[in-house]
Amino acid sequence: MQAPAGAQFNPTTMRMELTSFGALLFNDDAQAKFVHTSIAGYGAAAIFVCGVSAWRMRHGRHVERAKCSFRMAALFGVLAAAGVVSLGDALGFVGGRAQASTLAAMEAMWKTEPAPAPFNAVAWPSRSEKRNLFAIQIAFILTPP
DSSP states (O other), X not given: OOSOOSEEEETTTTEEEESOHHHHHTOHXXXXXXXXXXXXXXXXXXXXHHHHHHHHHHTTSSHHHHHXXXXXXXXXXXXXXXXXXXXXXXXXXXXXXXXXXXXXXXXXXXXXXXXXXXXXEEEEEETTTTEEEEEEEEEEEEOOO
């Protein structure tokens, strides 16, 4: 949606229409987002299995099996979380190439700073004043894609 590939706007129907399935399939943005979303789904499934296993352990039902499934789901959840974080970082680079101003807005950066710029870990932005009222920054971490 943010970097359309393999599609073209048709003014007659007022919608985007697929023109090349190959261009859509091999789009860097689409591939990264698909894998990121898939791994996030695995993480959600791991949380669900942990919850069901914890419920079974608490109520004394199939305790040994519940302990085993809890351990496996917790491990799988940690691995999925690591994958989601690393792919989310990769998506930031892909998005930064396509829409640099959108990435700057997500980072609460009001003016262009030379690289390496600071990263706002926490920021309280004011749109009316066009500045951050409060920010905790990590210095020298943002570099151009």
